[in-house]
Amino acid sequence: MKKAGGRAIVLDPTGEFAEMGNVDEVFVFDAPAGAAKRVHFPYRQITEDDLFSLFRPSGQSQGPRLREAIKSLKLVAASAAAPPAGVFVNNGLVEKANRPRAAYFNALNAHAAQLHHPACDFDITNLAEQVKNECVWGTGRNNAANFGDGDPVSLGYCESLIARINTLLSSRELECIFKTNGTSLVTELHAFLADDSRDIAVISFKDVRFEHNTREILLNVIGRFLLAEARAGAFRTSPLVVFLDEAHQFLGRSVGDEHTSVKLDSFGLIAKEGRKYGLTCVLATQRPRDIPQDVMSQLGTLFVHRLTNDQDRETVERACGDLDRGAAQFVPMLAPGEAVVIGPDIPAPVPLFIHPPEYPPDSKGPEFQSFWRGRRERAAAAAALPAVPAPPVPAPPIPAPPAAAAVVPPPPPIQPPVPAPPAAAPAVPAPPTAAAVVPPPPPILPANPLFADDLDDDVPF
Template sequence: MLSRDPTYLGTVASVSGSAVSIHLAQSVASGLSIINGRTYRIGQVGSFVRIPQGYQDLFGVVSQVGAKAAPLPQQSVDDDTGRWMEVQLVGEAIGGTFERGISQYPNIGDGVHLAIESNLRRIYGTAEQGHIVVGTLSSAESIPAKIALDELLTRHSAVLGSTGSGKSTTIASLLRSITSPPVDTEAYPSARVLMLDIHGEYSTALADVAKVFSVDPQAGEEKLLIPYWALEAGDLLAFLTGGVDGPRETAFTDKLFELKIASHKATPFPGVDESSITVDTPIPYSLKQLWHDLIDFEIATFDGPQRDQSTRQDAGDADKLIAPKYKPHAMGAAGPFLNQQAFGIRRQLNLLRSRLLDRRYDFLLHPGSWEPNLGGKTKQDLDALLAGWLGGSKPITILDLSGVPSAVLERLIGSILKIVYESLFWSREKTEGGIERPLLVVMEEAHRYLSTNTESLASETVRKIAKEGRKYGVGAMIISQRPSEVDETILSQCGTFFALRLSNPSDRQRVQGTLPDGLVSLLDVLPVLRTGEAIIMGEAARLPMRCRITLPSQEHRPRSSDPEVTQQWSLQRRAEGYDRVVASWRAQRPRAVVRDAKVKRDKVTDESAED
């Protein structure tokens, strides 16, 4: 049947639940339709169709397209072209208002029309507050792709895509949409975003809207310092001693608790009652003093008939990590005698001392003005640390962890997340807490520390954020190129997904599990998405939409682009210094130098001004 309406596609042939089968009309045999000067392709999977129902319109998404091999003999070509579409009903519009879900089903024989640009504006064009623009629809580039900011944060989100699919650029664009939107859109000057940047990609890209903390800071960046005494005792001891249990662990925790009590007595902390202090209470204490007291007990020797007279010859120096000296013990009954009550933790104490002397861990074990003296007193408290991370003058805080040794990276991330979540959880009644001023935590390369098979502090804390963070104003954004390796509990709590190009079948299967069965076919295009193109679905999107993410300007793009092999290999060979390579390798810092360039600078005076 032919129709004068250029949007006409065909008629409803069958209805089964939300699935509708459509027989295509002969008028759309070409597969192309030109409407109001725009060309539309017919039968694109993921495109929208409109089914008029009087004063309201039903909208559906094309999930499957096919054709019979040949018309049946008893049917004429005019009656059945042999071409059909499968559509999943997703919502309805009455007037200019679109709502998800449907109140009635179409009838057999109802006309089906192509959803043109004006129809798409009814679906995606929202004037409500709290929406940010992240790009444009792939099917209609004049229509902005908007997502709801409230649902993005409170229901958590995940950005998933293979290497080179445009994840880093998507994140940079998304954060800019929140912190520095276009002039004619809503601004969020009190936005609060904390990003864990594993590879140091975003420091330059977001420098104008972010405060950067780095282990190896550049000009304009601040030193990343994390006080060890704010970490949980068990996780800290696992790193410092290689792991202890039983009486050996008790020896460490008892001494640690004793030092925290002494620190509180010397300088009482506001709001803290001595009876409520535990080994995990974030009260400063000296690791040097902890080591010195324990090593003194381990190596002590005694003399005398009762074996109770100390033979100490030198008290040592806790601040310089010099152990006390005792007379060496002797065999037999002559003495001196070993301390029979020693815990046998000398090996663990030696490892603790080596950690304290290792310069690579200074950001954690010697945290500047947060490092306690032997009595447990610090120059600055945790309020200054949190003010830098969460209360800066810029909306984004980037913790550049690219210079952190891999041996401690996973524990460090877990500790950072624990510090931030615990502080916002316990301050939920304060204006600085997460309820009054929510926080979005962006976690790059999440599969490295949120793995399915890892029971780490990071996984435990992010699970808690995913399950309970909504109530306390803490939202998580998980970024990964291998969603199949991310803890399933964490990923299942994400309400919004940005799915970029994914080639691995197991990764695609994990993403497909987030959509209703009828719309799973929309994700069949994941392997062929263009770079920077994403399918956005979930709580923050009114409907699943395929869109092109807005690219930031060249100077605001992350440092994640591929090496330019042809250009670099076409250059003439030049002199190279591999001593610089070795210097960076040994120092575990990409910007380490062999020789510091000391430039003498003289003050320049303007002689003409003096005349």
């Protein structure tokens, strides 16, 4: 195409075409290598539906609050030159709690054209805080003309959405949209299309992450941008061809959940209506069965390489009635570089052999036989070498006996003080012991002289 004087943009999901020698511009979304330019796609060019597919708000409470927050931030951007009376704006945020309702809705009506435009033309760094400001009662408790107080229940429902917005805006995966690393891809594409000396540009998605459907959403918004340029008449006098590799990954699919589903339809629309605007797409895929039938029916010329799957062959047969059963049976036997060309301007399928390109893409797969052969050769060379005796293993060092540690007897335990015995009660004196009363001996009477001689007699008188 370059030799023929054509112009093309190649959307390269794998980075295979970024190193080709005949490419004038290479754009990447991460650290550039060589002459490649690092770019980002500005979030102001994406739509509200794209944001919803990224932030995935729930349909009951989070979705309406997010949409109201976007509308309020668009109002701030649209009325930056002349702030509307009665609308309280603080640090780029619209305050609603206990503020007049009429002034806010009058401002929305005055800027309806900007607010209903699908582009996200507002400061997205304020989005999470504005969602908090939207969590208010619809009317005031004592004044129906104002918004009410903050609604803690609604704010609680939106906490997960607020956290998700803050996380995604600072995530590594979405820097290519929400950060300003490098130049704007929109600016670079405008410069490329305006420069007649440049023919081929490659947009590499090799470093774009798979998380959050970033690749699908980013490629879809680029296709939407090119289609918008075509509808504006940018390619009527200078037609442009867009190549999309691995097209089955980006056509006929939807991203998001049941509440925020976004259909990846930009390249399907280019295939259907782009030609009348001077924008033509070339789709390359290994799985024709995954291309929607309404897109397949719009394709003019088909280069059919080797197809072994029955469903793929049937899809190609339905897309072009010129491929009969006789020609279709040779499709599984085509060698690399061989193809069958089918189209409305070709009366019969034409076999074609394609010479290797002068600047081949970096699409070589692993060479198993060369790797295995090298391993065998290295193993044989190692076996042919004389065996080298292994050095003796030194005996492990004998550990030194542990130094005798001075044994310090533990200090004697501190005995608790023995409490003094309680003072003895004063002794109660015992009652006196009764002394034995011994009667005194009878008195010794003096001897009667009359009976002195008769004391020894035994006979009484």
